[in-house]
Amino acid sequence: MTAGLTVAGTADRAAELAPGFGRLANMVEPGRLEYVDYPLPEPGPGALLVRVLRANVCGSDLHTWRGKHPVKKSGGLGHEMLGEVLAIGAGRPTDNRGEPLVVGARVAYTYFQTCRRCAQCLRGQLNLCDNAYEHFGKQPDEAPHFHAAFGTHCVVQPDQHVYVVPEALPDVSAAGANCGLSQVLFGIDQVGIAYGETVLVQGAGGLGLSAIAVAKERGAARVVVVDGVDARLEQATRFGADAVIRLQDHDGIEALTEAVRAAFGGAQPDVAIEVAGVPAAFADGLQLVRRGGRYLVMGNLSPGTTVPYDPGLITRKALTVRHVDRYDGRYLWQALRFLTDHRDRYPFDTLVDAEFPFERIEEALVASAERRVTRAAIVMG
Template identity: 50%
Template sequence: MNGDPDAAGSDRETGQLVYLNGPRDIEFREYPVPDPDPHAVVTEVVRSNVCGSELHVWKGDHPLKDCVLGHEALCRISDLGDAVETDSAGNPVSEGDLVAPVYFQTCQACDFCRRGEFYACDNDYEHTGKSPDIWPHFHAPWGTHYYIYPDNHFYKVPEALEDHLNVTAAANCALSQVLFGIQEVGVNYNDTVVVQGAGGLGLNATVVANEFGAETIVIDGVDERLDQAEAFGADHVIDFRELDTVDARKERVEEITDGAGADVGIEVAGVPEAFVEGIELLRKGGRYLEMGNVRPGHEVDFDPGRLTRKSIDITTAVEYDPWVLHDALEFLAATVDDYPYDQLIDASFPLEDIEDALEASERRDVTRATLVPPT
């Protein structure tokens, strides 16, 4: 039966989800598991990670409010709509298959979608922002189930990743984002790329830049993150506690680049001051990718003349074209044995302990936590 399952009686299977009722106010709610519409898919959540975005939403420092939480997910198909035979890349799918869903929709109807700018869809969070009281309830994957709408892309997980569940769950966020951003800014063979920040985005950016044939410089100020940057193939690391001024870090980058400065800068620290510094680290005619500062309202003094006099091109990236997730899964499958991706997900929590996971993440006791729903 398709449509609202609540009319089918009280004997239906139910599932749980995590709902944010306000800043730091988490509720568990229970709803009937929906039957899919013909072009939709019902899944059981296998893993769902705690990303920094969820921390911002949880703390009330994000445009999303009062919603079902989660976006980094790996799911198993439990019920296919009658019209669904393949994933969004044309691969045949059946019940029991592992799939990775794109966490936002592309409506195909707004001005941006009509221009082919699917990463900028004007209705990207339409489903995520719905109340869970609205059928089909499971609008985001912090829960036991997740509903993949007809306008959500999803991709079957390559066999090479079936033993890397936590890592694969993260592919639809950090890896897809940096793969899209790096393609947009244009990283070429033999470029020198400076990455500001060695969190999840920064480490994935380092891997992608490495695989594109670039020389990589990673800047951070946490011992563990600097060690991880080296493990993920950074050619050089800069500890901003030792080189504690912009001029000192600029001098070090110029030393590495024979006085020129980096060809490409990637800001993934999420600190407004990093943007100002990044311009100083680039050569004349360099390219700069801004991805980390995603929260409006955080300001910094900036001299636009410095940008203009150096002829710096600025590219920003938030979200990505939905088919990039397919590329990210293929990229991950090809490199999963070459880099320590498993180090990026270093703590596992039962779904019912979500508040412990959020608090540990906020304290930075963990790099990234994964949530495991009850079976």
């Protein structure tokens, strides 16, 4: 981490563990954590036991922490992480691209599985696997206990994608590959960005910054970012945004539309990408993209949040609106390659601007929810 906040811990909780035990943070209820210890399991056939090196606080973790997840109201938290292989179950000699798995290897892995048996998988929609969260959604008291990222260890199940991390890629960059960047790469492939097209990104969090980089590498002629947090807009500029728009400087959709037109030289963008997670952003995006344009929606996930919009506008503008949930697990390798190939061009190593020790996870969640940090990381030591 080149700059930012490091929060010192008062004690190394991992060092207090009895031999053969691991520790995890359990959300007893939204907004309240407790630490619990369990014996480390032997990985079953095709599974891995990994020691978690780093885990980031993602926007969807905050949704769960605030009680806005449609199902998950308790249990382990965290899903954006990097690990080191401690033990390998029988029948798993390689990762998902054929690279040998060995004890001590750094690995990135999907937080969900692809069962390849459900109706969605059999249709080829692997990102929509009906059994994706079979293990991730379990409670910590259910063996093998270590199902999520906010823990000293994690068990990676046979149907989760696992990839050995390229040696040249630092931990701080690799830890974010399995969520934001993989999601953006997959999502953008669903709507396409042709060489010379223009792109509007709504939201400059981790997803939005990744979207800038991917859009640029796909050949976008101009990328403009809208957000309401100055620090995020500054980061967007460092990631290559051609212009940024401070949301609160424009009162209402008409003023925002004019600002967007001005940023694109009098036109509206060919593609808009919603990664703000704010319902109003969706209605705005329908107005901001050009007639015949494409709109990729990935940020709005929380159930029960609604916003009024004119469905006829979509027809009159002949828009293509694509909502994307999760990603095909194979895109995790693409994300690792993207980070490795472009590590000198885009400052992914600066996305994390605050590091917290394992015993200060709740503080990391609160600081992230209050937007005092752009992206927090839990460093296991």
